[in-house]
Amino acid sequence: MIRIDSVTKRYPDGTVAVDRLSLEIPDRAITVLVGPSGCGKTTTLRMINRMVEPSEGTISIDGRDTRQQPVNTLRRSMGYVIQNAGLFQHRTIVDNIATVPRLLGWSKDRARARARELMERVGLDASLARRYPYQLSGGQQQRVGVARALASDPPVLLMDEPFSAVDPVVRKGLQDELLRIQDELGKTIVFVTHDIDEAVKLGTMVAVLRTGGRLAQFAPPAELLTNPADAFVEDFLGADRGIRRLSFFSSAGLELLTAPIVAVDASAEQIAARATEDVPYLLVTGLDGRPLGWSEPGALTAGQVDTGRLLPCGRPFAAGRDSLRAALDCAVLSPTGWAVAVDGEGRAAGVVSQAAIGEAIRGAHANDTTGTTGFAGAPDLAAVQKAAR
């Protein structure tokens, strides 16, 4: 465990970057430091590997003060990922990744073999090994940055706004990749970002810092969204935190209606039987069971439906695996107001109305106890959060 104990960083000109900050960073989890610029989050991260020395207070790892060992030994025991990757432009990709093992005295062959193994792990094609950084895209460079940080298999990973400089699509890919790698490796990760959505998505625990380097709240993301400690945190979370909080509730409890689903080759009797008063529309599926679109029962031709005239059903949500937020989003975007649920293979599993989703949200809030359990609830929340992904 990394323990930050009433640490203050004061610069010679009197500026206080971090003010009596105390945090206990749990092992094998992602702890996100988030806040506006000037809140001291990067300074805090850099004090952990002593790129910045604290003015007061102590930082210890597994009970051992970080000042007890030589600074370069300490740094080599932690991976570090930086914005824009900070790759060595004069070294090939494989040699960039092999940097820390080489510093630790590994042979060139062993270090490079390890580097190639990591390229695979972070999703980089082996053919890139002999390339130079300028030949890679921003997203690929950032993957190299992550691989380089993991090269000597350090227990701790420090990440300083690693995904801030890439476009949103690439960023989402990198975030998903990080979560996947974290599932496999279980590192203790300290992650700095100014993006609250990224913090909520990645963090097991989120520390919100305010300008002047003071801790505003330290909580699992679901609790942050439910119970912001004060107006500053609430403001920082943004206007739609109620909607975003739904990410932490599973759609498993939704009752799916299977009646208003007909296949594209349905007969007149089948169409008549499926049309009910509850649902003004029928969902037409292909022969493989995938949803094609909506139609009013009267507009359907028995035997061979004209798929070109169907109302689009939009992107369906995966029943049970996606969150209530995804289900609500589907319903809101659907021209009929009904969300389409699919199973693991993409076959229509049922439909659900906005009203039913609203009911499920009220039920979930009623059962939710995160607002009162605080830190003790953290492990459970982590599980819920994982399921919600």
Place this chain on the structure above:
Amino acid sequence: MNRFFDIPSDLQHSWAGLIGLHLREALLPVLGGLVLALPLAQLCVRLRWLYPPVLWVTTVLYAIPSLAFFVVLIDYTGQTEVTVMIPLTVYTLVVLVPAIVDGVRSVPPETLAAAAAMGFGPVRRYAQVQLPIAVPAIIAGLRVATVSSISLVSVGTLIGNQGALGNLLHDATIYNRPELAWNAVLTMAVLAILADVLLVGVRVLLTPWMPSGTAGRGQGRGRKEAAAR
């Protein structure tokens, strides 16, 4: 034309011998300048306040005519090659020091932060990260210094035939043989071009990591100063 390569005996060298002499007198100062400039530039990078005064001093030294240097040095080093090479060495600093400083400073801050975070000490960081990344800028400086040094060697003729190919210029006037002047000028020009091509080749070999098309990066300053001379 058959007397083009017929070198007067007072120079005590063949044409090829003069070329060898010329290259030695021109290139040793560049090498010496590099050896001086590397630590000087590193000091300027580490102590920011030192850079403006160092730049000022190298510029003032560059402004001193070589003849004035010779007058002072001749009491100590006599009418020798060394007397020619000392001012040439000093002159290279005006190009090399800023080239190295700018090159080292051009290393992106996140690259330096990453190096520090991975546990590179200051010496290792300079030798393995900053200097290699500064190579294109350093070589751009070396190109300017080398070409200007090759042309400047000829002033050595003023202190008793120590100007290598430049001595031919003097002989051209005293023997009334203009072809010797042509020989001196053309040979020096060809040497300068060959040296430049060679340095570009070295740069290409040393920097496979550079995107093609940015080859001229970092030599703007050196070029301007050479033109001003």
